[in-house]
Amino acid sequence: xxxxCLCHQHRFRRKVQGRFSSMQGRITMEKPFLTxxxxxxxxxxxxxxxxxxxxxxxxxxTISYYRLSGYYYPFREYNDITQTRSDHFSPNTKLxxxxxxxxxxxxxxxxxxxxxxxxxxxxxxxxxxxxxxxxPYLHLASSRLxxxxxxxxxxxxxxxxxxxxxxxxKSLKRSQEDFIRxxxxxxxxxxxxxxxxxxxxxxxxxxxFKMSPIHCQDTxxxxxxxxxxxxxxxxxNLRILRNICAHQGRLFNRTLRQVKLPQDAERxxxxxxxxxxxxxxxxxxxxxxxxxxxxxxxxxxxxxVLAAFPATDVVPxxxxxxxxxxxxxxxxxxxxxxxxxxxxxxxxxxxxxC
Numbered sequence: 001x002x003x004x005c006l007c008h009q010h011r012f013r014r015k016v017q018g019r020f021s022s023m024q025g026r027i028t029m030e031k032p033f034l035t036x037x038x039x040x041x042x043x044x045x046x047x048x049x050x051x052x053x054x055x056x057x058x059x060x061x062t063i064s065y066y067r068l069s070g071y072y073y074p075f076r077e078y079n080d081i082t083q084t085r086s087d088h089f090s091p092n093t094k095l096x097x098x099x100x101x102x103x104x105x106x107x108x109x110x111x112x113x114x115x116x117x118x119x120x121x122x123x124x125x126x127x128x129x130x131x132x133x134x135x136p137y138l139h140l141a142s143s144r145l146x147x148x149x150x151x152x153x154x155x156x157x158x159x160x161x162x163x164x165x166x167x168x169x170k171s172l173k174r175s176q177e178d179f180i181r182x183x184x185x186x187x188x189x190x191x192x193x194x195x196x197x198x199x200x201x202x203x204x205x206x207x208x209f210k211m212s213p214i215h216c217q218d219t220x221x222x223x224x225x226x227x228x229x230x231x232x233x234x235x236x237n238l239r240i241l242r243n244i245c246a247h248q249g250r251l252f253n254r255t256l257r258q259v260k261l262p263q264d265a266e267r268x269x270x271x272x273x274x275x276x277x278x279x280x281x282x283x284x285x286x287x288x289x290x291x292x293x294x295x296x297x298x299x300x301x302x303x304x305v306l307a308a309f310p311a312t313d314v315v316p317x318x319x320x321x322x323x324x325x326x327x328x329x330x331x332x333x334x335x336x337x338x339x340x341x342x343x344x345x346x347x348x349x350x351x352x353x354c
Contacts, residue, residue, distance in 0.1 A: 034065070036057050036060050036061060037057075039060050039065045040053060040056050040057065040060070043056075043072075043095070046087050046088050046089055047088045047089040047090075047091070047093060048072070048075075048089050048093050048094070048095055048098075049092070049093065049094045049095065050094075050095045051094070051095075051096075055095070056095055059095070059099060063102065068098065068102065070250045071098050071101045071102045071105070071250070072089070072093070072098045073085065074101075074253065074314065074315045074319060075089050075090055075093045075097070075098065075314055075315065076088065076089055076090070077089065077090050090314045093314070097310065097312055097315075100310035101252070101310055101315060104252065104305070104308065104309055104310055105250060105251055105252045107305050107308070108251055108252055108280075108302075108305050108306075109244070109245040109248065109249075109251050110245075111301045111302055111304070111305050112241065112245050112251070112284065112287060112302065113242065113245035113246065114301065115287050115291055115296075115297070115301055115302065116238060116241065116242045116245065116287060118291065118296040118297060119238070119287065119290050119291065119294065119296060120202055120205070120242075122290075122294045122296055123205060123209075123235075124197040124198055124200070124205060125194075125197075126220060126223070126294075127197055127205065127208065127209055127212075127220060128193055128194035128195070128196070128197035128198070129194055130212075130216050130219055130220050131193045131194075131208075131212055131216055132192060132193045132194040134213060134216055135193075136192040136193065136194075137190070137192060137193060138193050138212070138213075139165075139168070139193045139196050139208060140165075140190070142157045142161055142165075144213065145161065145211045145212065145213060146210075146211055146212055146213045146214050146216075146217065147214075148160055148161075148210050148211045149161040149164075149211030149212070150211075158211075160207065160210075160211065161211055164204060164207050164208065164211065167204060168196070168199075168200070168204065171199050171200070171201075171204075172189065172191070172199060175199050177199070179195065179198075180199065183195065202235075202238070202239050202242055203239050205235075206232070206235035206236065206239060209231065209232065209235065210232050214228070217231070217232075224290070224293055224294070225262070225264075225268055225293065226262055227262065229260070230260050230261075230262055233259075233260035234259075234260070234286055234290075236257065237256070237257050237259060237260075237283055237286060238283070238286060238287070240256060240257055241256065241283045241287075251280055252280055252319065252320050253279075253280065253319045253320060254279075254280055255278055255279065256278050256279070256280065256282070256283055257278060257283075258276060258277050258278045259273065259277040259278070259282045259283065259285075259286060261273075261277065268289065269289065269329070269330030269331045270285060270289060270331065271329050271330065271331075272323040272325065272326070272329055273285060273321075274321040279320065279321020280320045280321055280322075281306075281320050281321035281322040281323075281326070282321055284302055284306075285331060285332075287302065288302060288331040288332060289331055292331065298334070299331070299334065300334045302332075303327070303332050303334055306320070306322060306326065306332075307327070309322075
């Protein structure tokens with residue numbers, strides 16, 4: 001008799017372990033595995049219209065149910081009283097609408113990353129030149145750096161600089177670039193700052209700017225019509241934005257870091273940002289500003305993407321933080337928009353704006 005009870009206990013334990021897990025004394029439910037067909041059935045049961053099961057199957061196989069959930073979440077019914085979303089979709093929600101939103105976000109990330117890459121190269125060149133003018137090896141001469149790099153009162157490098165130089169030396173050893181090999185062979189691996197900037201990731205470049213002498217920061221910032229505080233803040237905003245794009249994160253309706261604006265923002269063409277200045281459009285406005293101010297392009301790439309937003313009553317363009325009059329704003333207005341599916345399309349293949 002005791003053996004039978006023990007057997008029942010084992011069976012019960014296995015059954016429970018399949019549905020629950022114990023974490024720090026708490027019992028939490030676990031998500032059950034669903035086959036692709038079960039996932040399609042679940043979406044349909046919650047009110048999503050799926051006309052073509054084969055397309056749905058291919059979508060879930062190549063994108064995944066979980067990743068797609070970030071794009072169909074805005075289509076779930078919203079309760080104004082509880083300020084929560086139910087598991088059921090708003091009436092007439094179609095899989096095609098969700099896929100259109102997903103494809104839009106892909107294009108938005110791609111074009112944003114492309115623009116940020118140009119900005120990154122431009123900043124490397126500008127920072128490298130300005131610091132090199134001050135001292136060819138400023139990045140290695142810590143005592144010449146600003147307060148973030150060298151503590152003049154106690155006469156020693158800051159912790160931030162020690163971490164930076166350690167990371168820099170690792171990147172230098174790891175690099176297989178031809179120009180690095182040349183400096184290893186000819187100059188014992190000692191790179192002047194205008195060369196060193198080209199092996200720095202965005203975050204390390206931003207740190208170097210922050211540790212630079214104050215007057216060097218001011219020179220660079222003034223050329224952008226900003227203060228050094230604003231440049232430091234923007235570099236962090238754009239580092240986060242770049243990482244989202246590089247790692248294929250959802251971007252269009254993301255809440256991001258607040259944008260720090262200059263006092264004369266409107267005079268510079270920075271207008272109509274969201275109230276908290278932390279939406280996607282706000283970050284993209286920084287990209288538009290730097291692209292145009294630094295002379296890195298015609299500034300039509302991002303407007304071209306936004307103009308193709310697959311708006312619905314449930315998910316309008318405003319979900320990105322974009323104002324209704326965005327196409328008339330100084331940094332966003334343009335005579336023609338490029339085809340977003342053909343970046344190098346000739347003028348006769350362009351889309352007219354407004």
